[in-house]
Amino acid sequence: MKQDMIVILDLGSTENTVIARQIRDLGVYSEIHPHDITLDELNKLENVKGIVINGGENRVVDGVTIDVADELYTCDVPMISIDHPTSKCAKKYDAMPTEDEMKAFLFEECKAEANWNMKNFVEDQIELVRRQVGDKKVLLALSGGVDSSVVAALLIKAIGKQLTCVHVNHGLMRKNESENVVEVFGNQLDANLVYVDATDRFLGKLEGVADPEEKRKIIGGEFIRVFEEEARKLEGIEFLGQGTIYPDIIESGTKTAKCVKSHHNVGGLPEDLQFALVEPLAQLFKDEVRACGVELGLPAEMVYRQPFPGPGLGVRCLGAITRERLEALRESDAILRDEFAKTGLDKKVWQYFTVVPDFKAVGVRNHERSMGYMCVIRAVNTIDAMTATIERIDYDILEKIADRITAEVPSINRVVYEITKKPVATIEFE
Ligand code: XMP
Numbered sequence: 001m002k003q004d005m006i007v008i009l010d011l012g013s014t015e016n017t018v019i020a021r022q023i024r025d026l027g028v029y030s031e032i033h034p035h036d037i038t039l040d041e042l043n044k045l046e047n048v049k050g051i052v053i054n055g056g057e058n059r060v061v062d063g064v065t066i067d068v069a070d071e072l073y074t075c076d077v078p079m080i081s082i083d084h085p086t087s088k089c090a091k092k093y094d095a096m097p098t099e100d101e102m103k104a105f106l107f108e109e110c111k112a113e114a115n116w117n118m119k120n121f122v123e124d125q126i127e128l129v130r131r132q133v134g135d136k137k138v139l140l141a142l143s144g145g146v147d148s149s150v151v152a153a154l155l156i157k158a159i160g161k162q163l164t165c166v167h168v169n170h171g172l173m174r175k176n177e178s179e180n181v182v183e184v185f186g187n188q189l190d191a192n193l194v195y196v197d198a199t200d201r202f203l204g205k206l207e208g209v210a211d212p213e214e215k216r217k218i219i220g221g222e223f224i225r226v227f228e229e230e231a232r233k234l235e236g237i238e239f240l241g242q243g244t245i246y247p248d249i250i251e252s253g254t255k256t257a258k259c260v261k262s263h264h265n266v267g268g269l270p271e272d273l274q275f276a277l278v279e280p281l282a283q284l285f286k287d288e289v290r291a292c293g294v295e296l297g298l299p300a301e302m303v304y305r306q307p308f309p310g311p312g313l314g315v316r317c318l319g320a321i322t323r324e325r326l327e328a329l330r331e332s333d334a335i336l337r338d339e340f341a342k343t344g345l346d347k348k349v350w351q352y353f354t355v356v357p358d359f360k361a362v363g364v365r366n367h368e369r370s371m372g373y374m375c376v377i378r379a380v381n382t383i384d385a386m387t388a389t390i391e392r393i394d395y396d397i398l399e400k401i402a403d404r405i406t407a408e409v410p411s412i413n414r415v416v417y418e419i420t421k422k423p424v425a426t427i428e429f430e
Helices: 016-025 039-044 070-074 099-109 118-133 146-162 177-188 199-206 212-233 246-251 286-295 323-343 395-408
Strands: 005-010 029-034 048-054 079-082 091-093 137-141 163-169 192-197 237-241 276-278 351-355 360-365 368-381 412-417
Touching: 005 016, 016 029, 016 048, 016 099, 039 070, 048 099, 118 146, 118 276, 118 286, 137 146, 146 163, 146 177, 146 237, 146 286, 163 177, 163 212, 177 192, 192 212, 199 212, 323 351, 323 368, 323 395, 360 412, 368 395, 395 412
Parallel strands: 005 029, 005 048, 048 079, 079 091, 137 163, 137 237, 163 192, 237 276, 368 412
Antiparallel strands: 351 368, 360 368
16 A cells, blocks of 8 residues: 555544644644444554544434443554543543644654545556455446546456446436446546437336435435346356545445434345445545545546536426426526626536526517526535625626527527525526
């Protein structure tokens, strides 16, 4: 292994991630592990140079105060505890150590080297994946999103053709998105890529369905069925690659952190299709995943793309989806993205997209009264998607976008800009 590592033991503090970031920002790789890790498990981790026991407000679970196992105090690397007055640790801090204190711990006591960088991380993960997988085969659902794309690129480097990627095009992708997946992974990276165009199948199931949650259920359920059918056609697969990243693990609830929402990339596969998981990004934060993608040579549009919901354009083509409106949505979204890229707003705004409601408005085209769809532009900024504010886009830019959309998408005759914060609105419309 290339990198030295500091292990943070999770005793329920919400500051775990802050400490992990503080240590990584000082150039040393850090991983958060559950407080009940055994000495044996700890010893199996490589290059551990020091341990941080991090207590906190959730230390009392169901009336019982939790602590790390006594045997851990016998391990022979330097150890500190934070916010944990009863710890048996020799060195205790009541609050987060300052940068100087942390530096002294890392570099003087632990003698760690500041060798955490993406190049070393990728090399270490490649070695770990090779050890885990051996000569077996791995399957990966490649949506084209940041996380699955970075995992795919890493696994292709690690195990080449032992990886099979399945890309399901549910017909609700943005313009050129599936084509890009095929171009980058199938052609440029020469991956084993199974491309499934399931557009007719998804749109058939969605026909006449107007309820947003029902639409989501159909899209999610159908996705698993298509993926399962493809998995059954392949032989000898023992592992499933997943683009799980660290925030997914925290939000799904650790032993001490409460569950915010359950995450699963390909959950719900039938019992007889159980695979062991390969999750090489599980310790990374989102910005680190992007840096990892850059290190692996993925194109910037793929690595820095804005969040896109799993049900895709399905929840932006409001009400019952029709092919005509879906096409209007896809084209207007592509124009919006193009103009945002030209003006640099793509680097500033967190999420931006168009929405096409399911009603028509009166307009005038070629001197004649005509009915057309309305296109809503939404552009929001947020840290965690729980609340969001509106980007104040320059009127000239908005007007240019409106002119292009109405000129290039004949079925749209009105463009509006949505200015509602979350709350009271949500980011998506459905
Ligand atoms: P809302 O609309 O809840 O969106 O304010 C918050 C963030 O979550 C994304 N979103 C989804 N992502 N499946 C996803 O994978 C979904 O069903 C879904 N619904 C909303 C949304 O794009 C925004 O970034």
